[in-house]
Amino acid sequence: MKITDLKIYLLDVPLRTPFITALRRVDQLTDVILELHTDTGNVGYGEAPPTKAITGETLETICADLNGPIRSALMKREIEDLSGCFRALDACMEHHTSSKACADIALYDLYGQLKEKSVAEILGRKREMLETDLTISVNDPETMAEDAEKGIRRGFRTLKVKAGIDPELDTKRLAAVRNAVGSNIAIRIDANQAWTPEQAVSILEEMQKKGINLELAEQPVKADDLDGMAFVTARSPIPIAADESCFSPDQAEYIFRNHCADLVNIKLMKTGGIHHALEITDLAEKYGASCMLGCMLEAKVSVNAAVHLACSRTCITKIDLDGPLLCAEDPVHGGSVFKGPEIYLSREPGSGIRKIDGLHVPEF
Ligand SMILES: C[C@H](N)C(=O)N[C@@H](CCC(=O)O)C(=O)O
């Protein structure tokens, strides 16, 4: 099975509510979709969201990467030689992790089709069902409490609550959410880099004193402030997860070795795909750490790839794969099935994605 063409499209999906974090606001999801075509007629699907605030990438850069260096690296390559494909992909440019993830996901899809096994089976499937959290955007405390109640009515038992815009309001926000959902719901907080290290410790202590009872706090301080992360981790009353601070296996190893965080949030869009995400899970196993598997604001193609990975590694104990659940529609046919907080893994060969409605060709 040989790669004969790369076709690049955009996918627009309306959101249930605007997605608001300390880093950005998004009113509609628009992602890049890659179709990898082969001489056997098989097609592999990939997806990449433009998360400029985190990876530096835009729709334009992702399309240019796929049309330029990634096309040159992958054209005419044999899918049987999957590691050769990854070497070519890694060597074709520095950084640009979402573009590379998009290609990596499509390559795994094709490799599974070639071997007539699901991606999870190829990776060593350990389970077939996951339970994800649901993200609550930053807003005023009343709106966040209402959104949290709606999430609980949809069956979610874990909420990931965004914080960090006007940090002085954060304790009120989290108290309102806790009050609305009661004590049986797990609450994670994600400040998306908004706090200083001292502020993070004092906010988290205050929240715990008020009985908000958080499960963990994600990325309290700036991504490149690993000393600050270590400062917070050493003093925080709850576990700290590194998200924007952890893209590569090298960064993960530094974080584990120096205890800059208690766990890392792996996202395919930061690692450059499944093949590097696996290196981080190997390191987590070496250091006896656990991982969260997260996503950006993504539709079901790339989140489905993350589901295959999460079902294959037991060190992944926390699931934040709610991208498709934040969307008002699902234009992606096949792949994992999302039912409330439960995600059921596809057993079809490859990733299981069959068709995507509403794709359009980029005009740039
Ligand atoms: C969507 C997911 N639950 C999430 O919150 N992901 C990111 C933010 C991604 C984005 O801005 O697209 C996170 O910080 O964990």
Ligand SMILES: [Mg+2]
């Ligand atoms: Mg995060």
